[in-house]
Amino acid sequence: MSDLFGTPPLGEKPSGLQNEDGDVHRPLADRLRPRHLNEVMGQDHLLSQDAPLGRMVALGKVSSLILWGPPGTGKTTIARLLADVGGFAFVQISAILSGVADLKKIFEAASLQKRAGRSTLLFVDEIHRFNRSQQDSFLPHVEDGTITLVGATTENPSFEINGALLSRMQVLVLHRLDAAALDALLVRAEQLMERPLPVQDGARAALLAMADGDGRYLLNCAEALFDLAGEEPVDEAGLARLLQRRAPAHDKDREGHYNLASALHKSLRGSDADAALYWLARALVGGEDPKFILRRLVRFASEDVGLADPQALVQALAAKDAYQF
Incomplete structure (x- = not known):
């Protein structure tokens, strides 16, 4: 057995380059699963x-x-x-x-x-x-x-x-995979498939952004592109047609729920309107209960703004009343 941090033994290819009998029936992400710790990305x-x-x-x-x-x-x-x-x-x-x-x-x-x-x-x-x-x-x-x-x-x-x-x-x-690690995964997939991923540069960048640090999701998308794309590399519009869009990462009462609420609250606290609107949209598209967001805004207006702008609480409560009505 090779050193788990070293190179594979002489004559043994890295796991990402092995294509053994029966591999065609296994998902690409499983075929590219590292066999040595130095192959783990990110x-x-x-x-x-x-x-x-x-x-x-x-x-x-x-x-x-x-x-x-x-x-x-x-x-x-x-x-x-x-x-x-x-x-x-x-x-x-x-x-x-x-x-x-x-x-x-x-x-x-x-x-x-x-x-x-x-x-x-x-x-x-x-x-x-x-x-x-x-x-x-x-x-x-x-x-x-x-x-x-x-x-x-x-x-x-x-x-x-x-x-x-x-x-x-x-x-x-463990951290989400950064763009460099995700791109390295795509390169390994291309080496295994012995052909480049059939996408244009802009679509490749969009695919990396779509993965959002999830290596398995990226390789599943790459496998779909290898199977479904034609002779010509697809552009960003073609990528959207083939893969649709990824469901937003969110949950009702667990980690994602509180992470988005915290991001919204801290963006408001930092007076970053664009970021606050982004996290608000992420939460709503992900299915968050608007009343939960409104309670957050009332809390923010009371505790973080307070007497600096007495009208903040009035506006937050008015938004709550308008939504309920």
């Missing part, structure tokens, strides 16, 4: 030699972790690759599909592995979906080293993960 703050995961790899020891970040940033890939660091038995489950009975079986198998001298790395996708009692079931097994737990979540761990479990784990934050 997370140098975690994976460089002096970063937390880089130091773990150098020591050959992985501790229990929470990988917190947006979709398509490499959480599952990093967990899989970390299992190779210490020669772990790798087990992956989804908190959406697994229950207490599944966890008991995993813990029993991990105990047998431990007695045989091998540790188990348990990767739990969407770990925030487990309730508190299910999360508590991990505690004794993490405590005695039966399992090394790596959880992935798109939600703030402080809100969703038990304090007792958090105290035994290190939280690492």
Whole structure:
């Protein structure tokens, strides 16, 4: 096995360039899944030699972790690759599909592995979906080293993960992929497909912006373009026709909900009218309840503007009344 930060062994191509039998039936994003940590894009703050995961790899020891970040940033890939660091038995489950009975079986198998001298790395996708009692079931097994737990979540761990479990784990934050990392993913896709992506330069830039830091979404769009585009490269209008538009990232009561509310409030506080209108539109298009936004504006007019402009609260309340009427 090669060094996870080094180059692949002699004669082995990088994972992004391998096209094995049966690959045609697998999604492009899965075919391009990294096989070495140096192929993971956009997370140098975690994976460089002096970063937390880089130091773990150098020591050959992985501790229990929470990988917190947006979709398509490499959480599952990093967990899989970390299992190779210490020669772990790798087990992956989804908190959406697994229950207490599944966890008991995993813990029993991990105990047998431990007695045989091998540790188990348990990767739990969407770990925030487990309730508190299910999360508590991990505690004794993490405590005695039966399992090394790596959880992935798109939600703030402080809100969703038990304090007792958090105290035994290190939280690492993954960033959205920047334009350079996204473009590098497209280059790898083009190398695998052995042809350029059939888009003009303007459409390529629009595709990177549309991905909004989500590598998986970008590769899914690229696969659709490889399949659907004709001989001539498509322009921005053609890109919109083929891919439509991405649904805005928003939710009713979780991370996206509070992030947009905070962005709107801070834009107003900074007297940035354009930014405030942008975040307001994002929230409304995403399906936010207008009454929630109006309550935010009333709070802002009262607490942040206050006596600096006594009419601010009057105007906010008038908007609320007008909407309700």
